[in-house]
Amino acid sequence: MVDERELIARVRAADPEAERALYDAHVDRIFRMAYRMAGDEALAREFTQDTFVRAFERIDQFRGESSLSTWLRAIAMSVILNGLRKVKRFRQREVDLDAASGVGAPGRIAEPDLRDRLRRAIEALPTKYRTVFVMHDIEGYTHQEIGDALKVPVGTTKAQLSRARARLRESLAPFAQEWAT
Amino acid sequence: MTDDRWERAMREMAEQYNEPPEAPRDAMWVAIQETRRARAERRTGVRAIVRHPALRWGVGIAAALVLGIGIGRVSGPVAPGPVVASDDTQSGAYRWATLQHLGQVETYLSLVRQDAGAQRVQYVEDDGARTLLSTTRLLLDSPAAEDASVRELLEDIELVLAQIAQLVDAQTLEEWDFIDDSLERRGVMLRLQTVVGAADGAL
Numbered sequence: 557m558v559d560e561r562e563l564i565a566r567v568r569a570a571d572p573e574a575e576r577a578l579y580d581a582h583v584d585r586i587f588r589m590a591y592r593m594a595g596d597e598a599l600a601r602e603f604t605q606d607t608f609v610r611a612f613e614r615i616d617q618f619r620g621e622s623s624l625s626t627w628l629r630a631i632a633m634s635v636i637l638n639g640l641r642k643v644k645r646f647r648q649r650e651v652d653l654d655a656a657s658g659v660g661a662p663g664r665i666a667e668p669d670l671r672d673r674l675r676r677a678i679e680a681l682p683t684k685y686r687t688v689f690v691m692h693d694i695e696g697y698t699h700q701e702i703g704d705a706l707k708v709p710v711g712t713t714k715a716q717l718s719r720a721r722a723r724l725r726e727s728l729a730p731f732a733q734e735w736a737t
Numbered sequence: 738m739t740d741d742r743w744e745r746a747m748r749e750m751a752e753q754y755n756e757p758p759e760a761p762r763d764a765m766w767v768a769i770q771e772t773r774r775a776r777a778e779r780r781t782g783v784r785a786i787v788r789h790p791a792l793r794w795g796v797g798i799a800a801a802l803v804l805g806i807g808i809g810r811v812s813g814p815v816a817p818g819p820v821v822a823s824d825d826t827q828s829g830a831y832r833w834a835t836l837q838h839l840g841q842v843e844t845y846l847s848l849v850r851q852d853a854g855a856q857r858v859q860y861v862e863d864d865g866a867r868t869l870l871s872t873t874r875l876l877l878d879s880p881a882a883e884d885a886s887v888r889e890l891l892e893d894i895e896l897v898l899a900q901i902a903q904l905v906d907a908q909t910l911e912e913w914d915f916i917d918d919s920l921e922r923r924g925v926m927l928r929l930q931t932v933v934g935a936a937d938g939a940l
Contacts, residue, residue: 576766579766579769588757592755597758601765604765608765613773670750671750674747675754678751678754689751693748693751694751694752694754728747
């Protein structure tokens with residue numbers, strides 16, 4: 557296993573093999589997160605590429621106070637959230653929370669329908685709640701990792717996750733009742 | 738128990754939310770290398786926006802305005818004489834300078850918008866915004882700004898150029914979103930194009 561400090565030193569010295577090794581070590585998780593947030597392969601690729609372009613440009617600014625993966629994740633989340641903001645503005649698309657809450661519960665609920673409602677309910681969450689929900693409940697990051705990536709205290713990520721879950725529960729309440737019966 | 742089952746089912750279904758495909762590692766790596774190469778070339782290449790032919794005029798206009806305002810201030814308190822023609826000449830000169838300046842601003846903002854859209858920093862990094870900002874402020878202090886609509890446009894331009902002047906490197910390029918919003922909200926580009934287009938048509 558390559559020592560991280562040695563790898564970074566080689567990347568700073570513009571060693572192409574080291575750059576590729578750094579990329580290979582982290583690209584999958586960054587791409588996964590970008591795809592989870594964007595829901596679109598072209599955007600996920602763009603966000604991932606931009607993250608690494610920035611990381612290589614700024615590698616001299618990496619002080620080693622956190623792990624390289626934490627540092628990269630912080631860059632990635634900044635790129636992803638800024639990118640999504642632009643996309644949202646261009647698309648002028650807002651998902652209506654009421655639409656996701658399923659006013660007038662259907663008599664019998666097929667699972668694909670429930671899955672679709674859940675997807676829409678997640679997309680209807682405010683970006684900061686959705687980000688924390690996706691990172692924690694779907695991608696399995698710890699609150700500490702999320703806090704470091706988003707540059708917010710752990711208490712904030714915990715509160716946001718709790719609110720995200722509460723909103724999803726509320727949005728899917730008619731389905732839960734159906735499920736119980 | 739039912740609640741647990743429900744929560745578990747939700748968790749499992751959430752895992753399928755935007756389920757990612759395998760990362761296209763090699764394709765992304767090639768794109769990253771190309772972007773880095775292009776950025777490196779740009780950084781070692783053109784640095785000074787002032788060298789852009791479309792913006793060389795800015796310095797000249799600024800100098801002319803400094804001179805014009807200086808003359809105006811010196812001659813301002815003098816009692817009105819029979820030199821009506823010189824007022825017309827001065828007014829025409831300010832109008833010409835304003836239109837030239839608005840044309841430069843339109844060109845510059847178009848270039849910066851292209852750059853920002855492509856996540857590049859060539860024009861944002863240069864001093865073009867500061868040069869144009871100085872001229873804008875000179876025009877705001879001049880008789881050119883007596884027309885309310887011109888004044889309003891110049892004030893909007895002043896705000897946008899001041900914001901761009903603060904974007905010094907790629908790290909702050911993200912701030913472009915706010916500037917672009919402000920451009921759109923105020924309809925600056927459209928108003929510039931209207932004024933510059935009308936002037937071109939009249940010449």
